[in-house]
Amino acid sequence: VIAVLAGGVGAARFLAGLLAVVPGRDVAAIVNTGDDDNFHGLTVCPDIDSITYTLAGVANTAQGWGLQDETYQTLAMLRQLGAPTWFQLGDRDFGTHIVRSELLRSGLSLSDVTAHITQQWGLSLTLLPMTNDRVATRIHATVDGHTVDLAMQEWFVRERCAPPVHNVTFEGAHSAQPAPGVLETLERAERIIVAPSNPCISIGPILAVPGISDCLRSRRDDVVAISPLISGRAVKGPAEHMMRTLGLTPSCVGVAELYQSWCSTMIIDERDSHEADAICALNMQAHITNTLMSDLDAAATLAKVALSQP
Ligand code: GDP
Ligand code: CA
Numbered sequence: 001v002i003a004v005l006a007g008g009v010g011a012a013r014f015l016a017g018l019l020a021v022v023p024g025r026d027v028a029a030i031v032n033t034g035d036d037d038n039f040h041g042l043t044v045c046p047d048i049d050s051i052t053y054t055l056a057g058v059a060n061t062a063q064g065w066g067l068q069d070e071t072y073q074t075l076a077m078l079r080q081l082g083a084p085t086w087f088q089l090g091d092r093d094f095g096t097h098i099v100r101s102e103l104l105r106s107g108l109s110l111s112d113v114t115a116h117i118t119q120q121w122g123l124s125l126t127l128l129p130m131t132n133d134r135v136a137t138r139i140h141a142t143v144d145g146h147t148v149d150l151a152m153q154e155w156f157v158r159e160r161c162a163p164p165v166h167n168v169t170f171e172g173a174h175s176a177q178p179a180p181g182v183l184e185t186l187e188r189a190e191r192i193i194v195a196p197s198n199p200c201i202s203i204g205p206i207l208a209v210p211g212i213s214d215c216l217r218s219r220r221d222d223v224v225a226i227s228p229l230i231s232g233r234a235v236k237g238p239a240e241h242m243m244r245t246l247g248l249t250p251s252c253v254g255v256a257e258l259y260q261s262w263c264s265t266m267i268i269d270e271r272d273s274h275e276a277d278a279i280c281a282l283n284m285q286a287h288i289t290n291t292l293m294s295d296l297d298a299a300a301t302l303a304k305v306a307l308s309q310p
Pocket of ligand 1: 226
């Protein structure tokens with residue numbers, strides 16, 4: 001099996017490419033759940049849903065979240081009734097959260113619910129939530145000179161990523177357990193690929209679940225990461241700005257520094273070839289290729305490169 005550590009959109013695009021070159025039964029993605037939150041009594045799992053919708057071919061790729069051909073009547077009604085509606089949810093999207101929440105209430109685990117939903121979409125890969133326990137990414141940011149502690153979606157959506165971030169913590173991580181299959185998959189995988197996802201808020205929470213980083217360290221030679229930054233910029237999202245305010249270097253080298261203790265190879269973009277030497281100095285291999293997944297072909301080519309690293 002090929003294991004992939006996955007956030008949302010960057011991971012979803014990479015997984016689409018991987019599934020063009022490897023059968024889904026041989027792919028297991030371990031997905032960040034630190035973004036999960038509760039809205040209107042429903043459990044929302046943004047990264048699991050981004051991956052599911054993308055692979056099912058129903059994602060709104062232009063918008064970067066939610067479904068194609070979506071309507072927002074439910075949200076309009078919630079607003080009419082005075083409910084907070086800064087977190088946008090479309091009518092079809094609500095269906096996912098209703099089914100998930102109902103199944104969770106009936107006693108199923110998030111793993112079981114995720115398997116059910118991916119099966120309904122006919123997806124052949126395995127999506128494993130990093131944990132079935134509650135882990136919440138907390139963003140410690142500065143607003144009007146004051147430090148505030150925000151839930152991930154409050155910072156990301158309500159505050160539009162504007163408040164400078166000076167720390168990120170993972171509430172509940174200490175006592176969380178990896179979901180069933182997570183450690184087994186990482187132990188047995190032929191290859192472990194870190195998708196081009198945000199290192200701080202997509203990969204960071206996965207590493208915070210006890211047992212996962214130890215397991216990765218023991219597999220270091222088989223771990224390959226794709227840099228989510230190209231020319232020091234995130235293709236989409238706040239990675240660059242966030243790394244800078246956290247005191248990290250927003251570059252492939254900066255990402256390599258975060259991953260070096262458990263990852264042996266970084267795949268970086270042609271535009272960043274000058275960073276290869278500094279990555280090698282961290283006792284890692286650097287492989288230079290096109291990492292911009294402009295279409296499915298480009299994503300599939302990138303997946304082949306990740307699979308073919310020694
Ligand atoms: P989110 O949870 O939806 O924000 O998703 P991720 O953390 O998985 O993805 C966000 C990261 O994906 C950003 O840092 C982007 O720079 C990166 N990303 C998105 N598309 C591409 C791409 O085509 N190539 C590379 N190298 N990175 C990408
Ligand atoms: Ca996310």
